[in-house]
Amino acid sequence: MLTLRSLSVARGPCTVLDDITLHISAGEFVGLIGPNGAGKTTLMRAALGLLPHGGQSSLAALPAQTRARAVAWMPQAREIAWPVSVETLIALGRLPHLATGARPAPVDRAAIDAAIAGMGLEGFRTRAANQLSGGEQARVLIARVLAQDTPLILADEPAAGLDPAHQITLMQAFAAEAARGRSVVASLHDLGLAARHCTRIIALHRGRIAADGPPAQVLNAALLAEVFHITAWVANTPYGPVCQPLEVLG
Amino acid sequence: MRDHPVLMSVLLALVIALFAASLLVGPAGIAPMQALSALLRGDGTAEALVMREIRLPRALLAVMIGASLGLAGAAMQGYLRNPLAEPGLIGVSGSAALGAVIALQTGLAASFALGLPLAALTGAALAVGLLLALAGPRGGSLTLILAGIAVSALAGALTALVLNLSPNPFAAAEIVFWMMGSLVDRSMTHVWLALPLMAVGWVLLAGLGRGLDALTLGEDAAETLGIPLGRLRLMLVAGTACVVGAGTAVAGAIGFVGLVVPHILRPFVGARPSALLPASALGGAVMLLAADVAVRLVLPDRDLKLGVVTALVGAPLFLHLIYRTRAEGL
Numbered sequence: 001m002l003t004l005r006s007l008s009v010a011r012g013p014c015t016v017l018d019d020i021t022l023h024i025s026a027g028e029f030v031g032l033i034g035p036n037g038a039g040k041t042t043l044m045r046a047a048l049g050l051l052p053h054g055g056q057s058s059l060a061a062l063p064a065q066t067r068a069r070a071v072a073w074m075p076q077a078r079e080i081a082w083p084v085s086v087e088t089l090i091a092l093g094r095l096p097h098l099a100t101g102a103r104p105a106p107v108d109r110a111a112i113d114a115a116i117a118g119m120g121l122e123g124f125r126t127r128a129a130n131q132l133s134g135g136e137q138a139r140v141l142i143a144r145v146l147a148q149d150t151p152l153i154l155a156d157e158p159a160a161g162l163d164p165a166h167q168i169t170l171m172q173a174f175a176a177e178a179a180r181g182r183s184v185v186a187s188l189h190d191l192g193l194a195a196r197h198c199t200r201i202i203a204l205h206r207g208r209i210a211a212d213g214p215p216a217q218v219l220n221a222a223l224l225a226e227v228f229h230i231t232a233w234v235a236n237t238p239y240g241p242v243c244q245p246l247e248v249l250g
Numbered sequence: 251m252r253d254h255p256v257l258m259s260v261l262l263a264l265v266i267a268l269f270a271a272s273l274l275v276g277p278a279g280i281a282p283m284q285a286l287s288a289l290l291r292g293d294g295t296a297e298a299l300v301m302r303e304i305r306l307p308r309a310l311l312a313v314m315i316g317a318s319l320g321l322a323g324a325a326m327q328g329y330l331r332n333p334l335a336e337p338g339l340i341g342v343s344g345s346a347a348l349g350a351v352i353a354l355q356t357g358l359a360a361s362f363a364l365g366l367p368l369a370a371l372t373g374a375a376l377a378v379g380l381l382l383a384l385a386g387p388r389g390g391s392l393t394l395i396l397a398g399i400a401v402s403a404l405a406g407a408l409t410a411l412v413l414n415l416s417p418n419p420f421a422a423a424e425i426v427f428w429m430m431g432s433l434v435d436r437s438m439t440h441v442w443l444a445l446p447l448m449a450v451g452w453v454l455l456a457g458l459g460r461g462l463d464a465l466t467l468g469e470d471a472a473e474t475l476g477i478p479l480g481r482l483r484l485m486l487v488a489g490t491a492c493v494v495g496a497g498t499a500v501a502g503a504i505g506f507v508g509l510v511v512p513h514i515l516r517p518f519v520g521a522r523p524s525a526l527l528p529a530s531a532l533g534g535a536v537m538l539l540a541a542d543v544a545v546r547l548v549l550p551d552r553d554l555k556l557g558v559v560t561a562l563v564g565a566p567l568f569l570h571l572i573y574r575t576r577a578e579g580l
Binding site: 050064077082085101128144148 | 476
């Protein structure tokens with residue numbers, strides 16, 4: 001799905017990403033965690049080929065049209081420039097599958113309808129997308145990404161600004177994508193969500209991979225202290241894995 | 251046409267009706283039926299000459315320039331994702347005006363018929379070169395705006411310098427009146443000069459719809475939807491330069507059409523940038539034809555300038571736009 005070899009990004013004299021090598025396989029739901037400025041967004045943008053970078057990314061090597069059918073990208077900036085209807089906006093996800101000027105075919109309509117249903121936006125179809133609340137806009141943009149129907153989804157803080165119910169719905173939707181053989185890489189700040197729903201966690205720290213593995217292995221006291229400077233209660237409970245941040249280390 | 255058949259039919263009907271009105275209104279006072287038959291006959295009579303050499307090119311230019319400004323305005327607003335953008339933003343119209351002003355000042359305009367439009371086109375071409383050199387091959391929409399503002403400011407300063415140095419008040423007045431924009435006394439030569447360039451520009455701009463739709467989601471998302479942003483920007487700049495440069499070269503600077511028309515029509519096409527392009531082209535033709543008929547009806551003996559009328563109509567609409575934007579809390 002995605003292979004990065006010695007990926008690095010420099011901004012002026014600063015090295016933002018240093019020697020990132022990783023491979024994402026089909027069926028993985030990867031949580032990308034790390035403090036602010038760790039390089040999560042840079043990693044995803046460089047992997048997509050949106051930033052000048054050193055090293056190799058299997059996605060950046062693809063021609064733009066092919067890449068658009070291989071990966072869908074949800075940027076952190078939730079941009080909706082015009083008061084287009086929710087349905088029109090979500091339909092933009094089908095652009096890579098349509099020839100210039102072609103109208104959506106039944107397969108496109110099905111993908112759009114599935115995305116709308118998946119994000120619980122049935123009642124919003126005809127509403128102006130840029131006049132919804134922030135959380136609703138986020139769900140519309142996630143639906144657009146789902147409608148693109150690609151083997152891989154990269155999402156930059158998709159859960160930010162969502163209420164708890166919609167955060168869980170979102171994580172379950174991504175997990176369902178992974179369960180049917182797709183892959184999802186999402187940067188997350190909520191360690192509890194990451195622990196509970198992801199199949200794998202990659203922790204970034206100062207532009208390098210600090211840890212990479214299953215949630216139970218990555219989310220431990222030593223790593224959380226080193227990377228986030230926090231203590232946390234991490235446990236495997238009858239309700240599943242739980243990671244609750246507690247205190248900032250002095 | 252297929253997405254908004256009612257709107258497009260209404261706009262098309264308005265274009266046809268106003269085109270006919272533009273052919274039938276004029277100081278020669280020819281009766282309508284007589285005028286049309288003279289236009290079709292094309293014999294050597296005075297009426298046929300008036301129809302074919304004066305009114306027909308005037309009506310054609312109003313359609314061509316209006317459609318150009320509407321189309322370029324919709325494309326510019328779509329690219330910059332800003333309803334306050336307009337085709338003049340990239341400095342091409344200001345630079346074309348500078349070329350024309352230099353032609354008027356140096357006597358090039360008087361020495362042969364196409365001296366002025368050709369000088370204006372040269373100004374537009376230089377502006378595009380400078381713009382692309384400043385904005386670079388890659389880079390976002392912000393660098394394009396900044397480069398456009400720089401080019402506009404430079405062209406404006408040089409135009410002021412030419413006016414400043416003009417030898418007598420009559421020369422200055424000629425320049426000032428030219429800059430107000432007009433379609434009076436244009437010939438079929440002007441039509442043939444502008445048409446090829448405009449046709450190239452129309453094709454370039456009409457091809458932007460898909461990319462502009464994707465840009466609704468921002469530049470990053472559009473790029474990952476397979477839109478080549480660098481090529482999109484080049485097509486936008488080249489297309490706008492062709493249509494606005496050619497329009498300014500034959501008719502002077504006509505403002506507000508490219509700003510106001512897309513803004514008015516946006517709600518009728520569900521705000522989709524690709525649907526706005528053709529609607530805005532027709533809307534621009536409607537607005538300019540109407541304004542050009544109005545200058546002949548309102549003050550027929552005072553040579554009211556077209557650019558003055560479009561600004562008089564456009565500025566209040568612009569105020570309304572600002573008011574509504576504020577009301578929406580944006």
